[in-house]
Amino acid sequence: MSTILAIDTSTSRTSVALVADGKVLFTKFHEDSLAHGEVLPKLVKEALAVNKDIDLVAVGMGPGPFTGLRVGISFAQSFALGLNIDWVGVCSLDAMAASINESEFIVSTDARRKERFWAIYKDGKRVSDPAVSQATELEKLGIPIFNEGDYFPDPVLLANLVPNTKSVEQPIYIRKPDAYPLPVGVKFRAMTTLDLVLAAAIEKEVYGKAAWSNAQFKEEFAKAPKDAYYLAAEAEGELIAYAGIFFVADVADIHTITVVEKYRRKGVGRELLKRLIDWARVKKADAIMLEMRLGNDAARPLYELNGFVEVSKRENYYGPGLTAVVMRKELK
Secondary structure (H helix, E strand, O other): OOEEEEEEOOOOEEEEEEEEOOEEEEEEEEEOOOOHHHHHHHHHHHHHHHOOOOOEEEEEOOOOOHHHHHHHHHHHHHHHHHHOOEEEEEOHHHHHHOOOOOOEEEEEEEEEOOEEEEEEEEOOEEOOOOEEEEHHHHHOOOOOEEEOOOOOOOHHHHHHHHHHOOOOOOOOOOOOOOOOOOOOOEEEEEOOHHHHHHHHHHHHHHHHHHOOOHHHHHHHHOOOOOOEEEEEEEEOOEEEEEEEEEEEOOEEEEEEEEEOHHHOOOOHHHHHHHHHHHHHHHOOOOEEEEEEEOOOOOOHHHHHHOOOEEEEEEEEEEEOOEEEEEEEEEOO
16 A cells, blocks of 8 residues: 655645545645745644555645745655655646646646746646746637636645656746845844834935934834834844834835945845735735835835836825835735
């Protein structure tokens, strides 16, 4: 009797199944794009309570977002090594396509940044390499498209594919990972009331007449931690950057991301933005909004790279003749 533990973390789902000679002993998933690392060991523990005699581990190798995907792959490889058994990698899109009965179709999963991971299938077989494209580009192909939501990589089908599939040995990372090394020598932490005076001083230095007052800072900071999140970055014991976000009515609004001149273009703002986005996802916000001064050519590429798009402009927002560009990032 051969028992396969199947794992997939290539989408927002963490999925686990236990299949013995084609019979499903256990299958369960958890929906949360930020919880793969936390949830996967718990689901596997539940599966092992049903049957702990595992002969083989099968894991979805993507394509998928870098962080979530590597959780499943690393866990599967470590688990197999610990038991001294083999592991097999399967293209996650194949485990999604196996449940679809069409002569020709596309399966597609969320690649973020308004893009999709996808592959074409004919008569049950994949006929294209996994790729990443804008959703509008897929529609131009004129082939039925099946997206995650109604269809996900099924860990049971993933296990069933193993006997007739050549193992995928490397993760299918189609584009560069979203993960970056932290800026050297910079510590990120929650902002405290002790930071407010220093932050207000930086605010005046950076923004001049458009800077927040001490009273404004205190008013917005008072909303944390329930409805707001404020971060500070320090280097050599000094405050060098701060960022804040506020959540109300299903939308998170980034109030500020401010970095002193000396530490710009070193990844500090990028890391602050990433942490604000992660917080908004935890709050289950539908979208994130921000305002950026028109002509801020240094900041705009960072926002666009992280999926923000311009939705409108606000004249005189920062003062006479100073226009704000309103940007939005969809999270759902």
